[in-house]
Amino acid sequence: MPVIPEIDSFTDDLIAIRRDFHEHPELGMEEVRTSGIVASLLKQWGIEVHTGIGKTGVVGVLNGNGPGRTIGLRADMDALPIEEKTNLPFASKTPGVMHACGHDAHTTMLLGAARYLASSKNFNGKAVFIFQPAEEGLGGARAMLADALFDKFPCDEIYGMHNKPNGQPGKVGVRPGQAMAGADFFDIRIKASGSHAARPQESIDPIVIGTNLVQQLQTIVSRNVSPTEPIVLSITQIHAGAAYNVIPSDCTISGTMRFFDTDVANIVRQRIRDLCKGIATGYGADIEFDNQEIFSVLVNDESLSQVLVEIAADVVGKEQADLLEELSTGSEDFADMLQVIPGAYCTVGHEGTLPLHNDGFFLDESILPVGASIYARLIEQRTSV
Numbered sequence: 001m002p003v004i005p006e007i008d009s010f011t012d013d014l015i016a017i018r019r020d021f022h023e024h025p026e027l028g029m030e031e032v033r034t035s036g037i038v039a040s041l042l043k044q045w046g047i048e049v050h051t052g053i054g055k056t057g058v059v060g061v062l063n064g065n066g067p068g069r070t071i072g073l074r075a076d077m078d079a080l081p082i083e084e085k086t087n088l089p090f091a092s093k094t095p096g097v098m099h100a101c102g103h104d105a106h107t108t109m110l111l112g113a114a115r116y117l118a119s120s121k122n123f124n125g126k127a128v129f130i131f132q133p134a135e136e137g138l139g140g141a142r143a144m145l146a147d148a149l150f151d152k153f154p155c156d157e158i159y160g161m162h163n164k165p166n167g168q169p170g171k172v173g174v175r176p177g178q179a180m181a182g183a184d185f186f187d188i189r190i191k192a193s194g195s196h197a198a199r200p201q202e203s204i205d206p207i208v209i210g211t212n213l214v215q216q217l218q219t220i221v222s223r224n225v226s227p228t229e230p231i232v233l234s235i236t237q238i239h240a241g242a243a244y245n246v247i248p249s250d251c252t253i254s255g256t257m258r259f260f261d262t263d264v265a266n267i268v269r270q271r272i273r274d275l276c277k278g279i280a281t282g283y284g285a286d287i288e289f290d291n292q293e294i295f296s297v298l299v300n301d302e303s304l305s306q307v308l309v310e311i312a313a314d315v316v317g318k319e320q321a322d323l324l325e326e327l328s329t330g331s332e333d334f335a336d337m338l339q340v341i342p343g344a345y346c347t348v349g350h351e352g353t354l355p356l357h358n359d360g361f362f363l364d365e366s367i368l369p370v371g372a373s374i375y376a377r378l379i380e381q382r383t384s385v
Contacts (some may be wrong), residue, residue, distance in 0.1 A: 018105055027384045028138035061128055068124055075130070080100045162336070163348055169364065170317075175323070177299060185254070186295060188254070190251040196247070224268070258329045297335060328376070350367040
């Protein structure tokens with residue numbers, strides 16, 4: 001069973017919606033325009049709409065033809081603080097903001113499924129369409145959960161998906177059990193003492209301290225964690241100074257940790273604290289470590305992973321839908337929803353090959369009816385189980 005013909009018939013509409021979202025990207029918790037369009041379209045199709053869930057989140061509820069189960073489908077809406085360099089005719093018109101992760105497509109695919117299901121009503125039970133804000137590290141899923149998402153809209157199962165620019169159009173993958181890493185974001189603030197660059201002996205140089213600390217941080221995983229444990233510690237930012245002839249007083253180091261075991265993560269967190277304390281003492285500076293536990297480990301339900309693969313195979317073909325063995329060190333806050341409701345999360349490949357979060361990221365729009373069809377088939381098949 002290929003892409004649903006009715007969805008295929010309005011693919012041009014989906015492309016237009018996605019390009020509009022792409023031209024007008026919004027950062028997390030700022031998706032006012034995007035959520036307004038989502039709510040308007042859902043209402044236009046006769047779907048019950050609830051707004052302001054988790055600040056800018058939208059939930060649509062659609063009843064089927066009779067009693068049955070309730071299945072949730074989730075898409076994310078936010079963009080990234082990246083200056084777009086694609087030169088597409090519909091490139092971002094918002095300086096410094098870009099849909100470089102394809103959330104514009106995820107939102108569009110879920111809208112496509114909602115439009116089809118509202119028209120066909122070829123299911124029993126209830127469909128819950130969840131349009132989530134702020135997936136990119138700003139706690140959108142947790143904000144919706146704090147707004148009693150699943151108390152207001154109880155679901156028996158929940159599903160999500162993400163585009164994958166792997167050059168393999170329609171290739172669907174699901175990893176049962178642990179699938180994506182948990183993640184911390186951290187900032188280390190070094191408070192030292194500046195001076196004229198010509199008289200460094202009068203300073204306590206935070207740049208020297210910072211570069212030493214960065215090198216020490218890179219030994220934590222290799223010398224404190226078993227090599228069989230998957231964990232990543234990356235420094236991604238160093239900020240200090242503003243002049244050629246001034247040794248600054250402060251330096252900030254930022255980074256992320258990705259992990260699959262909480263006990264191992266706790267070891268790394270403590271070693272960072274220990275190194276900060278020791279180096280601060282050695283240099284006579286103050287060092288503050290501010291850690292934020294942003295993402296939980298994403299765990300797919302074992303049996304529902306198989307369900308998702310089989311339903312996806314109805315759309316893309318059996319040879320194109322697989323259970324995966326490889327863990328992903330990427331993170332996804334859909335993990336927080338999966339801690340409350342059983343479900344599964346898949347990737348859908350497309351012809352693009354530049355990585356996610358790249359300023360030249362290109363999304364192959366042929367993925368739109370594919371994703372919409374998988375979402376729709378999940379509702380049609382799982383509400384009546």
